[in-house]
Ligand SMILES: N=CN[C@@H](CCC(=O)O)C(=O)O
């Protein structure tokens with residue numbers, strides 16, 4: 441089925457020759473076409489250009505965009521959307537002055553979510569998570585990465601990963617899966633971290649690989665969670681099974697995790713709220729995408745990733761939500777883009793690049809997602825009537841979405 445969309449005020453993030461990602465000064469450039477058309481066939485973009493060059497075409501459906509803006513759907517490269525229950529009590533604890541660390545030490549945090557998930561059936565977990573998938577699609581997200589890591593037992597980690605697989609099968613949004621067995625140390629292993637890592641590496645990982653339940657591997661490399669040494673051990677093990685690293689690192693402390701994981705060709709390093717000059721330096725010239733999660737900084741009141749310093753140093757940057765029940769109970773990429781502009785001083789062009797093309801790269805989806813390009817997925821947002829694309833981040837706390845198309849179908 442061919443659909444032609446005409447009279448587009450501005451078509452954003454157009455690309456003639458696909459590239460991997462944009463970095464440094466390039467991030468300030470958002471290629472666009474004013475007064476444009478877009479042609480799709482089934483799930484794929486087959487043409488786009490200026491209205492003046494539009495030839496008489498036979499199509500199955502025409503949509504008059506009525507001077508609205510079109511941009512690719514958001515690519516959210518870091519989430520924990522599959523979880524059970526909520527942690528709003530910890531939200532109150534935080535208001536009353538407890539830190540993330542203090543909450544975790546009194547049995548809250550990741551272990552709290554793990555207990556809840558272990559006691560939730562696979563079907564129930566699927567039902568709870570599918571609501572969030574439907575919600576983020578409506579908010580303009582067309583591709584998402586989801587991590588395990590709230591199971592922390594063999595049975596519960598596999599349950600999470602199977603739910604992720606089922607969501608991918610049942611929804612048009614593209615879903616990439618990450619095995620995050622080493623997210624926190626379960627209480628029963630409190631004094632024996634080695635034994636827990638043995639379980640993750642020797643018992644869970646081989647099944648994850650055999651059943652192709654994940655493409656990526658992650659670990660929470662952080663003081664009080666897993667050390668740089670633990671991280672290298674996990675990455676070496678993942679490497680044997682062809683799992684690509686995407687790592688939680690430098691959220692609260694900078695302990696040398698970035699230097700370690702780039703040796704294993706990490707696809708992304710995520711969080712990065714605490715960045716030293718040497719952490720920025722070592723990322724230069726690598727293929728590792730730094731990923732900032734501004735909604736997490738907002739919710740926890742912790743520093744924002746120093747985007748300006750990083751981009752001005754020539755690095756690329758991606759933006760993602762971190763949607764999870766503890767540090768970021770929100771999957772709204774529109775809010776992420778606004779917050780990146782307001783708090784991290786990214787320009788709208790940089791933020792849109794970070795949330796589309798660079799997010800796609802951080803999920804290994806650069807060939808199919810992240811730009812309006814012939815041959816890529818027909819995934820796009822038609823905005824409401826807005827004066828310019830600057831209005832998208834400007835109208836924070838709101839979204840400017842009229843319609844969302846994923847794989848050529850309006851959702
Ligand atoms: N930092 C580690 N993991 C999650 C939060 C987990 C939680 O608090 O449940 C994050 O990315 O913020």
Ligand SMILES: [Zn+2]
Pocket residue numbers: 518519520688762764
């Ligand atoms: Zn996370």
